[in-house]
Amino acid sequence: MALMRETSEHALRDGLVRQTSCYPLIPYSNRIAHGRFSFDGIEHRLALNFGDHPHSIHGNAWQKPWQVAEADGTHCRLVLVHRPEGGEARGWPFAYRAEQLLTLSPNGLTLTLSLKSEDHRAMPAGLGLHPFFPKRSGVRLQFAAERVYPSGSDSLPMDGIPVPAGWSYRSMRELGEPRLDNCFAGWDGKARIVYDQEKIALRVDADPLFGHLVVYVPHGRDFFAVEPVSHLNNAINRPDLTGHGLKVLKPGERVTAQVRFDVEALS
Template identity: 30%
Template sequence: MIALGNDRVRLTVDPDRGASVLRFEALMGAGAVPVLAPADPPGDGPAEAAMFLMAPFANRARGNRLRHGNHVIPVQPNTDEPLALHGIAWQRTWTVAAQSSDRLRLRLDPADRDPMRLRMTFDIALTATGAAFGLTLETTGDGVLPVGLGFHPFFPRLPETTVAFAAQHLWPEGEGHLPRGREPVPGGEDYRAPRRLPEAWRNQCYSGWSGRADIDQPSLGYTLRMEARGLGALMLFATPDMPRFALEPQSHVSGETATGPDGLRSLAPGASVSGAMALDVSQAAGPG
């Protein structure tokens, strides 16, 4: 495990667990408070971490295929679910390329067994108010590849937690945890004004996302702003029995694993694509 820190935040990463972030805390007057939330009780897998990476696709691969035109790349289920989930980045061992007290670069080179020749780079930089994360995919083979990427952070869910973000479309969950299509955002699922999370299962994607989300945590004494670049979709995952929830910035809609406006991107030989996410903490009045 690798620990990064400054006088405002501290963060722990495990390259051996898919470069997962195990802990991210803000240092405030009352001590350290969680910005990201690992599973409780804790587990050893990346899905139990506070954040993991999604690449070369995010969430579920429809039909266990990635497609670019007539070119189809089959992908194998990698959990106990029938569809491949979140790509390979979160289940591989990464290597350290550069490290300081408040910065880290990790790298994942393609394995011989990989059907997609991609080199991945994960950058973390702590700031005075939080942390900046960057993920880059670069082709190392000869063919055009359909690719996607994203971040899967979990946040503390408390009774007073509110969420706000703007998006143009909703993709409600259908059979097999895949979206059943695109529709205008209905009032009950609209987060343009801050609102608490619903007391029911949610596993749905928003497209046309503005790239910004605000999470107010009065019980923890702060407001968190998420800002993303190169990631136009936002996945919301929340269940009433889980003390954390996920807002996942990603480059494509869940299940849209063919190249297209809402789907994967075509990456030419030697080309690269990147996505970035910043998490900034503002101290607020209240407990903590």
């Protein structure tokens, strides 16, 4: 059985990234409000890159072609070099190099993300991963976080609050229909997804850089997402929030982190 959402031939043929099993969030996760931010005294305007959505979303790496640097039966390394020249600056105004390393083992998959600043200026930066999982009958979820940032009517986070009971998965429980599309902070880097009917569990272990977790459970759909990310949604515009997680990379500086997906057979 597939433990991540399967990618259809139609999605592959037409390049429908948001219908794939998983994609990277580089050089930021989730939304930047109205595609605008100021950094080091300069205001930047990004392309609104998701239809009629009013914000820029998920960086620009998910919409750009990556190069296969090396591959064999158990691993694949993908590389993306971004240069903010011409219209490319509307995707992201700083130069960077990103890599994805996918490594298969008998028990699962390790995915390593890397982001290196290749700009002459300091660069705000974040990493994230957007895997989708099938929402089958009886699927259960477990993860622990300290607080959550509810989204307002504009899809942007409000101030953090203690995790309410309806959104708490500190103890393993059925996924249900919580209508979640929110960022959790103070995540310990561990999550577990259990498919009781199939007697299979998927364990997620993320490096400490991923101190936030976005959980997306759309109502009435056959999938959900549990997204390890380094920072709060719209963090670049919320420097007032303690622990927002956004990094600033100096020229030539790199940030790297792993997410591991391990399969367990249940008795």
